[in-house]
Amino acid sequence: MRRTRWGGIADGRFEASGFFRVEQDEGIFWFVDPHGGRFLSKGVNNVRFDPDNIRGTDRVPYGEACLQKYGSRNEWRRTVAERLTGWDFNTLGCWSDEIVAGAGETPLATAPTVDLGASFWLHRHGQRFPDVFDAEFEAHIRQRARELCTPRRNAPELLGTFIDNELYWSPDWRGHDELLTTFLNFPPGRAGRVTAITALQQHYGEFAQFNVIWHTPARSWEALHALDGIAAPFVRTAPGGDYALLEAEANRNPRRAAFAADCDAFAAVVADRYFELCTAAIKAADPNHLVLGARLGALPHDGVVAAAGRHLDVISFNCYSFDPSVLLDAYAAAGKPCLITEFSFRGDDVGLPNSSGGGPRVATQIERAGAFERYVAAALIKPNLVGYHWFEHADQPAEGRFDGEDCNYGTVTIKDEVYPELTASMSRLNAAAEGLHHKAAAARPAA
Structure with a gap:
């Protein structure tokens, strides 16, 4: 099977364009690499010399071990690049040292995030999600995109750009x-709060009709604007x-059904504005590359998925379960290719606590390798899949990183020792990935 220098299948199905793009062939989605090869993005996140400090300290145990082992950061880069391509990975996932991409004999694609929304709400007190209606939001994201995306606009190795990571879209963990x-609980007068109340006022008209559903202590729209907090009358899973x-069962209560409809309608409006403005900001700064979505942390409501499908080139999501099929099927409704941007399995046999962090735990490294194989095999038969990125390159410190995570997520230990069972499975599935994905065409029902 002839491959391009990027690792794509060189079978003449697609023309070279000099940049990564997405296409469909026989109903199957693919990335197309700069040389026209059929490409699945097989990546590893956080490939760094200095991935994790021990919480509350400046110590980086992995970096300390690698400095002693390799003598320099550049020698580490060369070794890691060769190791990743030797395992048939072709992409550096999020938060990676992008110099690694060109440090080996075979280039790796890169896939950075620019944190457009997150960088905005972090500067606004009292927000959990970026206020996309704020008068300064669009100017902020366009400036950030110019700073971070314009320098990469001619880079052939750039797979595409992620907008954000795991913003809070709907009830989740x-x-x-x-x-x-x-x-509604932004500070009074904030643009997003005013927009939300205005939308409810337009929908209900009379305040009394709204308050039949929401049961607030206010007695007018003006009083609602002034409330310190507005409690949800119901909770959804x-x-x-x-x-x-x-x-469907819960919404037999008409009040709850009305509340749910209010939430879904507003989420769709927010998502449409967020994805439209963020995609436009990135495309204005870099018209040559793909917008890879926002690395959704949990499946949001249908209106958010539909908005993502209208504006993005690729829908990206993190999926810490034993089988990604349900999420791939759910996102298929958007009609866009999907990239799994984080998944992992943690083994309990290597002495790490695994006490804080997402994803399934298994007893042994053999089980961990088997879980990887089953997960990726299940994903590859889905026509909308265009890649999968493992979290992450090296194990976390046993003492915990900045947020307390202390898990066996790595392809290597914190001393840079390779996990042989896991990486053998990775090599095997990665090498077979394009063939397994192509078979998805044969499995599709006839039109």
Whole structure:
């Protein structure tokens, strides 16, 4: 099987363009590499000499071990680049040292994030999600995109750009807030809060009709604007699993159904504005490359998925489970290719606590390798998949990193010792990935 220098399948199905793009062939989505090869992005996140400090200290145990082992950062880069391509990976995932991409004999694609939304809300007190209605939001993201994307606009190795990582879109492991209740609880006078209340006022007209559903202590729209906090009258679970059935049962209560409709309608408006403005900002700064989405941390409501499909080149999401099929099927409704941007399995046999962090735990490294194989094999038969990125390159410190995570996520230990069972499985599946994905065409029902 002849391959391009990027690792794509060189079978003449696509023309070279000099940059990565996405195409469909026989109903199957693919990246197309700069030389026209059919390409699946097989990546590893956080490939860095200095990935994690021990929490509360300046110590970076992995970097200390690698400095002693290799003598220099550049020698580490060369070794790691050769190791990754030797395992048939072709992409440096998020938060990686991009110099590694060109440090070996075979180039690696890069896939950075520019944190457009996150960099905005971090400067606004009292926000959990960027206020996309703020008068300064668009100017901020355009300036940040110019600074971070314009220098890469001619880079052939750039797979594309991620907008953000795991913004809070809907109820998930972090809480039960909806985007609507999030915006309603911005400080009084904030643009997003005013927009949310205005949308409710346009929908209900009379305040009394709104308050039948929401039961606030206010007695007018003006008083609602002035409230310190606006509590949600109901709580919804996170989308996914039996969500539709549970929602249908719960929404037999007309008040709750009206509340759910309010939340869904507003989330769709926020998502449409967010994805439209962020995609436009990146494309203005770099018209040559793909916008790879926002690395969704949990499946959001349908209106958010639909908005993503309208504006993005690729929908990206993180999926810490044993099988990504349910999420790949859910995102297929958007009609865009999908990139799994984080997944991992943690083994309990290497002495790390695994006490704080996402993803399944298994007993041994052999089970960990088997979980990887089953996960990737299940993903590859989905026509909308265009890649998968493992989290992460090296294990975390046993003492915990900045947020307390202390897990066996690595392809290597914190002393840079390779996990042989896992990386053998990675090599095997990575080498077979394009063939397995192409078979998805044969599995599709006839039109």
